[in-house]
Amino acid sequence: MPMSHVQAQNSSRIIPLADLQAQHQRLWPELQPAIDRVFATSDFILGEEVRLFEAEFAAYCHASEAIACGNGTDALELALWAIGVGPGDEVITVPNTFAATAEAIVRCGAVPRFVDVDPQTLLMDVCKLESAITPRTRAIIPVHLYGSCADVSAVMEIASRHGLSVIEDAAQAQGATSHGKKAGATGRAGCFSFYPGKNLGACGDAGAVITSDRQLADRLRQARDHGRAGKKYEHAFVGRNSRMDSLQGAILRVKLRYLDAWNARRREIATMYRDLLAGTSVVPVAVPDTSEPVYHQFVVRTAEREALRRALDEEGIRTGIHYPIPLHRQPAFAPYVSVAEADRLSVADATAGQILSLPMYPELADRDVCRVAASISQCRPAARIPAA
Numbered sequence: 001m002p003m004s005h006v007q008a009q010n011s012s013r014i015i016p017l018a019d020l021q022a023q024h025q026r027l028w029p030e031l032q033p034a035i036d037r038v039f040a041t042s043d044f045i046l047g048e049e050v051r052l053f054e055a056e057f058a059a060y061c062h063a064s065e066a067i068a069c070g071n072g073t074d075a076l077e078l079a080l081w082a083i084g085v086g087p088g089d090e091v092i093t094v095p096n097t098f099a100a101t102a103e104a105i106v107r108c109g110a111v112p113r114f115v116d117v118d119p120q121t122l123l124m125d126v127c128k129l130e131s132a133i134t135p136r137t138r139a140i141i142p143v144h145l146y147g148s149c150a151d152v153s154a155v156m157e158i159a160s161r162h163g164l165s166v167i168e169d170a171a172q173a174q175g176a177t178s179h180g181k182k183a184g185a186t187g188r189a190g191c192f193s194f195y196p197g198k199n200l201g202a203c204g205d206a207g208a209v210i211t212s213d214r215q216l217a218d219r220l221r222q223a224r225d226h227g228r229a230g231k232k233y234e235h236a237f238v239g240r241n242s243r244m245d246s247l248q249g250a251i252l253r254v255k256l257r258y259l260d261a262w263n264a265r266r267r268e269i270a271t272m273y274r275d276l277l278a279g280t281s282v283v284p285v286a287v288p289d290t291s292e293p294v295y296h297q298f299v300v301r302t303a304e305r306e307a308l309r310r311a312l313d314e315e316g317i318r319t320g321i322h323y324p325i326p327l328h329r330q331p332a333f334a335p336y337v338s339v340a341e342a343d344r345l346s347v348a349d350a351t352a353g354q355i356l357s358l359p360m361y362p363e364l365a366d367r368d369v370c371r372v373a374a375s376i377s378q379c380r381p382a383a384r385i386p387a388a
């Protein structure tokens, strides 16, 4: 075959943003018997596989307890509710996150207060945190966006000075560390999503809260299961139904054993991207030196996002935007934010139009990383992003 033909064929192959099929094909020999085990018992909800996953995930995170639940949004809502957040309270978080973070706050009857993010890392700007605290503030939710941990220790220090709780949104950061501690393990509780596309993903919806507070863990276990008090059909309080399926527990137990290797490969890909993209018009989002990241997404900033995105798409390279509209600009959350407050969130506003997520998944081949980087290098933008 002539070389030009091979190249044409190669460059027309689609490089997706993420590839779950590749993962599941490889794991199928282990997933199938795990699924069979659940069918053999027909213990489909909060069964033995969920109990084992809870123990294994807690150990993995160096937390004393993990409480499995229906999804990551519920994990946040349950954690906030369990620490006593309710009507009249305010909870501080960042505006550049998935809607679920603020949704959980509003679902508890509280009001979300947004603080801006650091222009290099796009994580909570701890310098701006204290000025957002009011007499109504009850809790702070730092978000470990893209798999890099916000500086939880710094947040904890401010929180303890004001008597506030810290709930970590670790939905994108399974296995990442902050000051050497696993994501989710420093705050009063850490919340995880196992949405299929997360670094550790179920084959459906699933989530968990981790904590080392025994009483909080007990309250969470009851709350996710109708406020059930020990015996069936005895209810201590009005809870809800947010239980993990045993099938998801069984699948997550198989995948948890691969998480460190997958995260290591994600870091390897990120290093390649950084080397190959140096000197081009795009600037990778920085990782704070207090965190070992797990690159849920590899995000770059560019002054001409739409043009670059279109050019890559034409080459068969799929990209994403996480997230295009900051929460204080969303109809759902704007009612909770004054105009003056919204205007202070200038980093979140400015970067929302610049960020672009590049293909990132453990099965991504070196040659595909090179192809993505080469395609970006070939794009000649008219402008560069101003140095932050």
Ligand SMILES: *Cc1c(COP(=O)(O)O)cnc(C)c1O
Binding pocket: 071, 072, 073, 074, 097, 098, 100, 101, 143, 169, 171, 172, 192, 193, 194, 195, 205, 206, 207
């Ligand atoms: C995925 C995600 C959630 C919500 O998790 P679900 O399992 O989809 O409910 C919350 N916060 C962040 C930052 C997320 O990425």
